[in-house]
Amino acid sequence: MKTYFFLSISFLLVLTSCKHNTEQKVKVQDVVLAPPPPVEEKSIAAADQLEDNNIAKPAAPNPAIADTAKKIIKEGDIRFETGNPKAAKQNIVSSLKKLGGYLAEENETTSSETNQKEYSLKIRVPSKNFDVFLNNLTSSADHIESKNIHIRDVTTQFIDVRAEIGNNKQLEQRYLQLAAKATKMTDLLAIEDKLASIRTTIDSAQGQLNYLSSQVSYSSLDISFYTRHTGEVNTGNGFGYKFKTALGEGWEVLQNLFFALIALWPLMIGAVILLLLIRRWKRRRKANIISEV
Numbered sequence: 001m002k003t004y005f006f007l008s009i010s011f012l013l014v015l016t017s018c019k020h021n022t023e024q025k026v027k028v029q030d031v032v033l034a035p036p037p038p039v040e041e042k043s044i045a046a047a048d049q050l051e052d053n054n055i056a057k058p059a060a061p062n063p064a065i066a067d068t069a070k071k072i073i074k075e076g077d078i079r080f081e082t083g084n085p086k087a088a089k090q091n092i093v094s095s096l097k098k099l100g101g102y103l104a105e106e107n108e109t110t111s112s113e114t115n116q117k118e119y120s121l122k123i124r125v126p127s128k129n130f131d132v133f134l135n136n137l138t139s140s141a142d143h144i145e146s147k148n149i150h151i152r153d154v155t156t157q158f159i160d161v162r163a164e165i166g167n168n169k170q171l172e173q174r175y176l177q178l179a180a181k182a183t184k185m186t187d188l189l190a191i192e193d194k195l196a197s198i199r200t201t202i203d204s205a206q207g208q209l210n211y212l213s214s215q216v217s218y219s220s221l222d223i224s225f226y227t228r229h230t231g232e233v234n235t236g237n238g239f240g241y242k243f244k245t246a247l248g249e250g251w252e253v254l255q256n257l258f259f260a261l262i263a264l265w266p267l268m269i270g271a272v273i274l275l276l277l278i279r280r281w282k283r284r285r286k287a288n289i290i291s292e293v
Contacts, residue, residue: 071154071155071157072127072152072154072216073151073152073154073212073215074130074150074151074219075149075152076147076148076150076219076220076221077221077222077223078137078144078146078221078222078223078224079146079223079224079226080138080144080224080225081143081225081226082141082225082227083142084227085119085226085227088119088140088141088225089119089121091136091137091140092121092123092137092223095133095136096125099126099129099132100129101123101125101218102123102124103122105120105122106119106120106122107119107120107121108120116227117226118225119223119226120223120224121222124218124220124221125218125219125221126219127216127217127219130219133221134149134221137223141225154212158209158212158216161205161208161212164201164205165206168202168205169202171198172195172198172199175191176195178191179191
C-alpha cells in the first residue's frame, strides 16, 4: 500500500514539473523580441528621386533664417560743374568718411580743345546714408548738369537664391548618408560625382547671394564734375565777346602762317642762292659790256 502511495506521489510531481516547464517556455517565447525589420536599401536612384523632388517642390523656409525685409539696391550717377574742383573732391571724401563710405575709383582727364578738366569718382556708401550723402553733394554743386537714380527690388531674387542653397544642402546631406552606407566602389564614385556637382552649385549660389548682399548693404554712385577756365567760357554773343574771339583767331592765323613759313625753309634757301647767282651773272655781263666799249 505504501508503495502505491509513493508511486502516485511521484507521478503527480512529474506531471507538475512538466506543466511548470511548459509554462516557462511559453513565457519565454512571449518575451522574445520581434526580429528587426529589414533595412531598406539606399540606392543612387532613390537619391536621384529625392533630387527631383527637391527641384519640383522647394523646401519649406527655415524660421531661423527667414528674412521678410525688402532688399533694395540703389545706384545712380550725377554730373555737375564746379569752380573749385579740389574743394569739391575734398568735400566728397570728407562726407564719405563721416557716413561710413569709401572711394572705389578715381579718374582725372583734361580736354585739350576746351581746356576743361574733368574728375570721375565711383563711391560706395551704406544704403541707409545714401540719401544724406546725395543731398550734401547736390547742395554743394554750382550747377547740376544731370542726375539719375535707379532703385531695384531684389527681394524675390534674394529669397530664391537662399532657397536654392537650402535645398542643395539638404540634398548634400542625403548623399553623404548614402556614401557612409555604400559598399560598392561604383556607387561611391557615382555619389562623389553627385556631391561635387552639388557643392559647385552651392558655392555658385552662395557667391551670388554674397554679391546681392553687398549691393544691398552699400549703394553705388558715379560722380563726374568739371571746371573750365574763365576765358574759355562762352559768355554770350555781345561785341566784347566777338572782339575777343576775333583777336584770338587772328593770333592763331599768324601763328599758323609763321610755322608754315618755317616749314618751307629748304625752298627759301634755294631761292636766296638762285637770287645771288642771278645777281652775280648780271654783274659779269655788265663788266664785259663795259670792257668791249
